[in-house]
Amino acid sequence: MKGAIDLSGIDPAFHQQVDLLARDMSAHGVRRDEPVRTTFAMLGDRWSTLILLVLGFGTWRHAELRRVLGRLGAEEKISQRVLTLKLRAMERDGYVVRHVVPTVPPRVSYALTDLGAELRDHATGLIGWVNAHQQEIRKARVRFDLAEADAD
Amino acid sequence: MKGAIDLSGIDPAFHQQVDLLARDMSAHGVRRDEPVRTTFAMLGDRWSTLILLVLGFGTWRHAELRRVLGRLGAEEKISQRVLTLKLRAMERDGYVVRHVVPTVPPRVSYALTDLGAELRDHATGLIGWVNAHQQEIRKARVRFDLAEADAD
């Protein structure tokens, strides 16, 4: 982690492996619109991971979910439109089920599917890891920002 | 995964737990600019995970890295500017080291730190999981799109 980069690793033979690497990565579902990409994009957007975690606690109606997300201190609040958008995307990928009781007005509720619950477990795993290393990350940021300020 | 939502879960007592939940989630580093959020956002953006994976294979110069990313079939190609941006963000958070040999022109290379390597392991774990379930996801999409088309 110091300045210990091994430059000897940079040689022509190494770079001829690039095409192999490329094929390897493509097999990792790295292309646009493939599940891997869209799922990562989902987890990385402003709300979906939060929604995933909250739905992990049970079944919620649309309006309730909106209020809860607003109370997390994480962000301001999610607009009705965006919540609908996110839930629909998660439903489309099979992470969420939408249940409608056709009264007037209809009662609509959302919950995780088994697949969604598994994804949530992976997400919490990663959250746990980042949390465990947050001091390291914060220190790196301070170091970087100081070094940058020094350069001026 | 069927229509098996337990609506009995929706009761007032349940919702009085919301504040507890909120505190719980805040402790999960769910706020803006906190490592958890920024790291997830990073993994979810267009290039960072790809960069993480490629750097997992060794040490790369800036231009080489750019060429490799362009060959992955994943996207078109990354602009010089964006690659610099992404690498800098990853360096700032301590996931990447930048090494400069001050020749003219200087040789600059990038590699993962130990922290970055750990993050890459988590990322590949998640990639593996999604890949293992991609058929499930694709089927859900088809089902959803058909149901939507039916509605018209």
Add this chain to the structure above:
DNA sequence: CGGTATCCTAAAAGATACTG
């Protein structure tokens, strides 16, 4: 070669008003 500056486009997200 690596990086920066400038400009531009596309996509995500927010605000608000409206409907069944």
Add this chain to the structure above:
DNA sequence: CAGTATCTTTTAGGATACCG
């Protein structure tokens, strides 16, 4: 209540030219 429609703001990302 849930969802849609419309408009505006914000942000990520790309194109290009230039510098040390």
